[in-house]
Amino acid sequence: MKTNLIKNLRRISQGIFLLLFLFLFIRTESQGADELGYPVKIFLDFDPLILISTLLSSHVIVGGFLFSLVLIAVTMILGRVFCGWICPLGTIHNMAGSLKKKRTRAIHPHWYRFKYYILLFVVVSSIFTVQLAGILDPIAFLIRSLSLSIYPLFTSTIRAFFDTVYALHIPIITDISEFIYDILKQSILSFQQPFFFQAIFIGFIFLTVLGLNLYEKRFWCKYLCPLGALLGILSRYALLKRSVSEGCTSCGVCETMCSGGAVTDRNGASRKTECLYCLDCDDMCPHNAVSFGFGSTEKAAPINLERRHIFTSVIAGITVVPLLRITPVSRKGFFDTPLIRPPGALNEREFLKRCVRCGECMKVCITNGLQPTLVEAGLEGVWTPRLVPAIGYCEFRCTLCGQVCPTGAIRKLTIKDKEEVKIGMAVIDTGRCLPHAYGMSCIVCEEVCPTPEKAIWLEERSVINRSGERTVVKQPQIDLERCIGCGTCETNCPVKGRPAIYVINTNESRSDDNRLLLSL
């Protein structure tokens, strides 16, 4: 008898984990309190790929990652159940794949190896201190894509709709739509519309990856995912095993519908490392010949990587390191001054070794000031966070980016430390500043300067205007010992475009070489 019991159970499990993921994702947002209050990065904490790559690249074990030992243990017992039952990106792939009606057997049965080569490449490059795991790690990939592109797109669409109805002012209908809008604002919408550089680019990559499901279902999971590869290796000796009994008539149903591309022939033979443990074949087999159990003594087939490709991956993993670092950005003593890192960021080299580009810091940044880099930090630093004060400043008493960072690339600061950490310093462009250049009063930068003893102070200067009258204006000056480089002045400067006061990363606390002052 065919039943869909297990399939339904799996779907419920996938749904629950996806909803949990999305719930935590949406809650990665300030509610005004100092602490976020939700373990929003927990999916990344369970990710053994991030554990291994961080361990190799920076030789630290970040506390939260001990959770990933659980996933390692589970995989060694039950196989890649994470891929089939839990992974939120896998679930989204399932959903995207359901748009493709026809099930076919794996189109490229040999490509499964490709993800192992990617894994090898990533691991080898981490040994040589380049952290690339986050680029393709499914959890980091998903959080980054949602944070920087899909979620802003979603909220923008919803807002545009309700704003239109609001502007129309239709009695009753507008009231109802505002009521619904309020509920959405308190539940799934962000507090303010986020804007990110590269939103289109990052979204394009994400949608392309989803689109691959139309070519072949779970293309990503079968051929690209490095976490899937890692779990595949761990599952090779898993205790839960698939077996095919003698009742098999070689009908080929399991081969056609296998979502991991694990079943390799009509007789039901399979590669254990590729099995997503969705258990569909157990459900679907018309003769009940397929079963999963702990008793089987069947030996698993080896992954069968090709030696020359292993060699290529290792070489690539090694050579990528100097390739990424022959830019002047990597040269000691060179500082690209607009590259302002979040408060609590480790020094640049260590920061790059740890940052997995999940984008949580950018998602949680309450002013939207944290933006993804493209090449500003070298190609090695692609999609790492930098503060763009012209968009949003670093809120004085906010420590959220450090709270959500899964690898400690941004340290979790206490509020007291946060108030003292310098991320740069402000510079006045006296040729554009109203009191300096035009003798007009302004002082906005001084007003908003958040340090308890203001880093911006006002010097009273007597100036002569065009009519020959003498007036006193207050000209802003910067106290470098007090200035922390938060950029509140730059964000609020009335001179827009190229503000008359702006922040550079000079004097940042995290760098010994970029310090300006003799004593701090």
Added chain:
Amino acid sequence: MKRRDFLKVTALAGLSISTGNLFDCFTYNVFASDFVDIAVAEGPSPSGITNAAINALGGITRFISRGDTVVVKPNIAWDRRPEQAATTNPEVVSTLIGLCYEAGAGRVKVFDRTCNDARRCYKQSGIADAAAAAGADVSYIDDRKFKTVKIDGLVLKEWPLYREILEADKIINVPIAKTHGLSKLTLGMKNWMGIMGGWRGRIHQKIDESLVDVSMIIKPTLVVLDAVRILTANGPQGGRLEDVRMLNTVIAGTDQVAIDTMGAMLFGMEGRDLGYVKIGDRVGLGTMDLSRLNIKKITL
């Protein structure tokens, strides 16, 4: 009041600040009448002095009628805690909200256009929680709700102002007394910046005239200046507890200029030291001549 008397008042005010006995000087007001223009209440409980000040003015029913939609406008501009004295004392705010409901107000709304992140300002200032507990509708500023208003003032021709305050039946301004780099002090009139839309930074070019222009449009039913704590340096944002002074005082009244004049005296200044007070007096927004007013002081 003659010039000499005025100087005496000022000197006494300065003295009283240093001794901590604020506004004793007003107890000898020679023009006393039955009608109290300004009430100054001092005492350990913010709620107690707020109640006492309103009572001295004739009770809340003098200002709020049954069914009114009231906007209580505190200063929530900064991400600071109450003890840092950059935002209005939450207890003063919640007491006023309670009084409005006692008088039968239909709705009491609380909002401010903040300078720092609104979520942090509302939460950290303690105002959102206190106001919500007192039954007010606490809302964040909605950018769609600004309406460009014709002002034709001294410098502002028009400016986007917040619709909810324009549409309110009654407005209670609840500022906190602080220093400010340009206007010297931020008191009642400057608190209207929190209902202004657009690029507010620009008004600093002519701040005094701009503040008077907006104050001519937004006429409060009542002003309650919170001086439970005042910020004496590094304002308006503060952050240093050394700059905070406990005065345990609120000053309530209806004349925006007079209230700010009183506020100036908390800092050892006179009304005429503040550009917007001087201009406000000149254009008839209110008076900075305290001798014309009946000022009542209450100590709890």
